Amino acid sequence: MTETTHVHVPLGERAYDVRIGPGLIAGAGAEIAPLLHRSRVCIVTDETVSALHLERLRDALSVEGIASEALVLPAGEATKSWPHLTRCVEWLLEQKIERRDIVVALGGGVIGDLVGFAAAILRRGVRFVQIPTTLLAQVDSSVGGKTGINSSFGKNLIGAFHQPALVLADVEVLDTLTSRDFLAGYGEVVKYGLLGDAGFFDWLERNAPRLRDDMALRQQAVAHSVRMKAGIVTRDETEQGERALLNLGHTFGHALEAATGYSDRLLHGEGVAIGCALAFDLSARMGLCSQEAPSRVVAHLRQMGMPAKLTDIPGELPDDQALIALMGQDKKVVDGKLRFVLARGIGEAFVSDDVPGDVLATVLEDARLT
Known part of the structure; x- marks a missing residue:
């Protein structure tokens, strides 16, 4: 069995560990x-993850004498909404969750964000454990304490910073x-x-095609990503400066997700990939x-079989001005100005709100070409 990698997120009283490796769900009870003051937890998951992993998690808890109850929500981005947040909070209250108890979020980014937000507002804050079951959640949303739900006005506009007590990335x-x-x-x-x-990008160019089949490489990629995020979060927990760099590709990506109705037409990570390509194109044109x-960014995304242009999104998209208007609803807007993460090269990103509108429009127009 591969040794587990431990990444510590040193945030004072809110410090926690991220454990990365195979078999962590089977050992989750230990x-x-x-963390427990009494031997019970409440688990929130979705229908897809429940069928795959819930029983194994409950068995692992039971081995350690920990009782558990589970709420199973529908799968999909639509679950990050007021109705399901209300359902989650009311269920946790029904289970008599106390401030010293633990709520477990078992699932991808949707469940992690929703359950984390529910934990943040329940009794003014209860502890929760993230058990992320997708690659996206393991390297991004489960670490750093950003929690929330979507609004008809945009993605992640309603939420709170609430750090987990532990992250188990199996x-x-x-x-x-x-x-x-x-x-x-x-x-x-x-x-x-x-x-x-830039060195990590070089490593990915050589090794990323094998991440699906090579567990050791996969663990290495997840661990390196988590270390990078943990470092940034430690230096800038509430996104006053450096943490904004983590939004590379997201101003474009969130607008594209909104334009496709948060549907299966475009998954979040696909929107981020296209957004990264657009951000580098915008940087070059400026x-x-x-x-x-x-060119290198697009070539690597193509090598991985990922979308890189607007034409890779199935179906019609709104026109360029409508996409720019959707960007205006992004939570990173400051004083009415769009903020983009741009780059001076691979591995050299920075935040800017000084992007000429005509250049932005040209980037979007050209991205519609094959």
Whole structure:
């Protein structure tokens, strides 16, 4: 069995560990037991994950004498909404969850964000454990304490910062993902190389095609991504500065998700991948980086079989001005100005609100070409 990787997120009283490796769900009882004041937890998951992993988790808890109850919600982005948040909170209250208890979020980013937000507002804050079951959630949404739900006005506009008590990233469960879901998660992995680690991007160019089949490489990629995010979160927990770099590709990506109705037409990680390609294209057209950089980004996404242009999204999209208007609803807008994460090269990202509208329009127009 591969040794588990431990990444510590040192946030004072809110510090916690991220454990990364295979078989962590089977050992979850032993990991969670030290956190408990009484031997019971409440688990929130979705229908897809429940069928695959819930019984194994409950068995692991039972072995340690931990009783559990579970709420199973519908799968999909639509679950990150007021109705399901209300359902989750009311169920937790029905289960008499106390402030010293633990709520377990078992699932991908949707469940993690929703359950984390429910934990943040329930009794003004209860502890929760993240057990992310998708690549995207393991490298991104489960770490850092961002929780929330979507609104008709945009993605993640309602939420709170609420750090987990523990994250268990079982890389073995990624074997159950479809190829598309695995690659969508990879959109967040490659982002780390693009925003701040050119050496990691070089490593991904050589090794990423084997992540699906090689558990050791997979664990290495997840662990490196988590270390990068943990470092950034530690330095800027509430996104006052450096943490905004983690939004590389997201201003474009969130607008595209809204334009496709948060549907299966475009998964979050796919939107991020296209957004990263657009951000590098925008940077090159503004003279910030060489044309080689965006070409390299697109070539790598193509190598991985991922979408890289607007034409890779099935169905019709709104016109360019409508997409720009959707970007205006992004939570990163400051004083009415769009904020983009741009780049001076691979691994050299920075935040800017000084993007000429005509250049942005040209980037979107050209991205519609094959």
